[in-house]
Amino acid sequence: MQLIKNAQILLENQLITKDVLIDQGKINKVSDHIDYANAEVFEANGLFLSAGLIDVHVHFREPGYEYKETIRSGSQAAARGGFTTVIAMPNLNPVPDSEEKINAQILLNKANGLVHIEQYGALSNGLTSTHVTNIEGMSNAGAKAFTNDGKGVQTADTMLQAMIAAKHVNKPLAAHLEDNTLIHSGVMNAGQIAERLALPGITGLAESTQLARDLVLARATGVHYHVAHISTKESVSLVRMAKKEGVHVTAEVSPHHLLLSEESILLDNAMFKMNPPLRSQQDREAVVAALLDGTIDMVATDHAPHGEEEKQQSFLEAPFGITGIETSFQLLYTHFVKTGIMTLKTLLERMIDAPATAFQLEAPTAVVEGARADLALFDLENEYEIETNEFASKGKNSPFVGWKVYGKTIATWVDGKIVYKDNVK
Structure with a gap:
């Protein structure tokens, strides 16, 4: 006691x-x-004293990439950030894309985790974006939601069939939005900053055009469609419109897209390389406004640890992604609550209540008997x-x-x- x-x-x-x-x-x-x-x-x-924070988008890297992170080190980082429940992404090796693999991953999470770790199941076999997995079997095995995280689903039929299956088991489908035909080997946001640094850019259309497609499909299927790490003003407008039309859509935004823009990138420094990339100042202002008015439902860190040598490379060679779970609440409290932009109550709603409700988590949302x-x-x-x-x-x-x-x-x-x-x- x-x-x-x-x-x-x-x-x-x-x-x-x-x-x-x-x-x-x-x-x-x-x-x-x-x-x-x-x-x-x-x-x-x-x-x-608060109820523990909730993060619906983390990469704990085990199995397959333990040199970047392990379940133990990732959950230690979560606890240090004040998080007590997380949902882990499936871009692992092996990919948890079957009932048996989900079972094994859940057991591994429980054995090595210090916090509550729920698990995403892969939307497509091997995260290849082609053949839809056995979503019903993985749901029965304990998968909390489904995603193709790290890769956009390139064909409408694959997304449609995945939505139908996710709707059948009443689980969220979380989308990493990225049309590969619009990437053109880009490494940062397309615009004047990319041109000044002589780096290939990624247009925001790679996100918003795929989102537009998916929202039409989500409306047709009735699935709970969740937008991962939303980053552009066009995407915000699409989600706002879809919500008004009754589409079951939720969205998350990462702290780095709330606090940084492409203008933060002064040099070829891969610590600023993430996917989606840091966008324009207008985009940043749009996601902040959307978080305040509830169009964006929640904050999620997209905690993506990498090896030190990997991130010491240039933008062209370094992997996408930054860590975030140890600094998320602290950064947002400092820059939004202490400055009067947001109340503490609203910040906690976006970091506890909204993710718990949207993902049907058993996590507590208040300090109550x-x-x-x-x-x-x-x-x-x-x-x-x-x-x-x-x-x-x-x-x-x-x-x-x-x-x-x-x-x-x-x-x-x-x-x-x-x-x-x-x-x-």
Whole structure:
């Protein structure tokens, strides 16, 4: 039994100091003052206690790419970021594209994970974008949703058949939008910055044209269609229109697309290389506005660790992707909540409530009696600098290193057990 003393909890958009008693993995009591003789006491000292954050888009790389990340290191990074539930992508080796492979992956996640790790099943065999997998079998085995992540589905019929199957099992289908015929070996957003750096560009049409196709198919099938890492103003407009027309569509945006634009890329520095790429300032402003008005439902990090040598290469050779799960809440709290652009309540809704609801997760969304004790304690008052030597992830590939932020994670509980504790002095 644990007793968290003097934690601030968000109640009706106000921070109120409460004690929280944890027993057998659940919140037993929340009150102004709790004394319990046999409890292990954790003194929160007025720090902010929240339900654990949820990330529906992470890459933990195991099996197949353990030099980039492992399930253990990825889940340690999640806990350090304040996340207690994640959904892991299927771009692994072997790809979890069958009932047997999903079973094996779920067992591996449970054996090595420190947080709750749900699993995406592959939409197509081997993520090749051609033949649709046995979605019903993988759903029965425990796949939480389905995706072709990392590769756009190139044929409309493949997407249509996948949507029909996902609708049948009532599971979300998450889309990485990328029309290969419009990529032209691009490595960053097409525009003046790419021209100045003499790098091939990727037009935003590669995303939005495929999204337009998929939204028509989603309307026809009634599937829950989820847009991964949305990045352009055209895509935002399409999602906004589709929602008004009753299409069952949700969307996520990554912190880097909210905070950075192509103008952030001053040199050929692959720490700024991700897919979709950093877009124009207009695109950035559009996704921020859409997150505020609810057109974009949630934040997801697209946590994508790579080996150090890989990301030391130029834009032309380095892989796409950056890490993000250890800095997501902190960056958004600092740049949106502390500046008054967004309330803390809204940020938590986008990082907890919306993903839990959309993906039918059992994760708790508030610090209330009877809820599973998945909790995160944050220091909202003291500034600190993002440093790679403090990362729990194997991946150090972040463009935010050196940024000063608030909201450091002090402790994280999963099922009532502390899985991360900051080395505060």
